[in-house]
Amino acid sequence: MDIHMRDIARQEFLFSMSKRSDAWLKLVQAVGQIEVAVGKAMQEKHRLGLSEYRALQVLARSPDSELRMQELAAYLGLNQSSISRLVERLERAELTVRDLCPDDKRGVYTVLTETGRARLQGAQADYGKALDSAIKRYGCEDLLSAKLVASP
Amino acid sequence: MDIHMRDIARQEFLFSMSKRSDAWLKLVQAVGQIEVAVGKAMQEKHRLGLSEYRALQVLARSPDSELRMQELAAYLGLNQSSISRLVERLERAELTVRDLCPDDKRGVYTVLTETGRARLQGAQADYGKALDSAIKRYGCEDLLSAKLVASP
DNA sequence: CTCATATGTATGTCCATGCAACAATCCCGT
């Protein structure tokens, strides 16, 4: 009997869980597909990957249009090593340049070039439009109003 | 003058756009980090990647616990080739077996094995808990109630 | 029946990312 009850409880737990995880899966997929859609648009219209575009954007807003690797990593939610390579790509495209940190010789600044700023400005409107239309297409507008908490 | 007005309009457009895209970025990052957290939990507790776990789950719910590659791809929102390799991994772990489709010889069924079903059942509760706690940790609960639309 | 085209899966290759290990530098306690 005891065991039986626990069994029922377990069933219900798993059931409610599965509804939750189904909803989560749908959300994840919708977000993912929107990202892909926007990413493709940016790639073909401006030769910029999503992370690259966002890096430029973050840099443009920063004082002196420069950031250290770690800071960039934090803003973009990426690994240090990913940033290192992302910056490498940006640099190869001449959108940024590396600049040594005078006071901390370990540090490296990534600085937006004028070319980079121009590329960003050329892309901004399209990014907005692509994002907007993809979000609408998936009916995700409500998601944007959610207030989220920082990382743990 | 005309140009000046357009300039202002453009500024405002970009500004409202940037608020929107900031919110989107936060959302994407929150979702991503939750996925990573749950994925790591599943990996270390059950030796199952996120896609693998989900594949098992989808299979378990399907009639005869089997699906064709394409169907699985559709459920998981993955590429056909990704599915091919995902199933390869599942098969190596003996969680599924391939079974030729009798009526369409191009088709291949992926069938859940008993081992696979057992692994899934052992993992389900932990998946639920990990997802739950990660969602709470990021204060994303509201996101789950969003009603989303299918793919375009 | 035969050929052209469509469909289903597998495979080669590429790419972005993560992790672990490393080197250079910083900083703090002694």
Add this chain to the structure above:
DNA sequence: ACGGGATTGTTGCATGGACATACATATGAG
């Protein structure tokens, strides 16, 4: 001043996913 732990960025390697392609089978037009 110094020595050891912390921080910062880079690099080798592994992984998962995407795209293009190859191949087998199916289907339909003639």
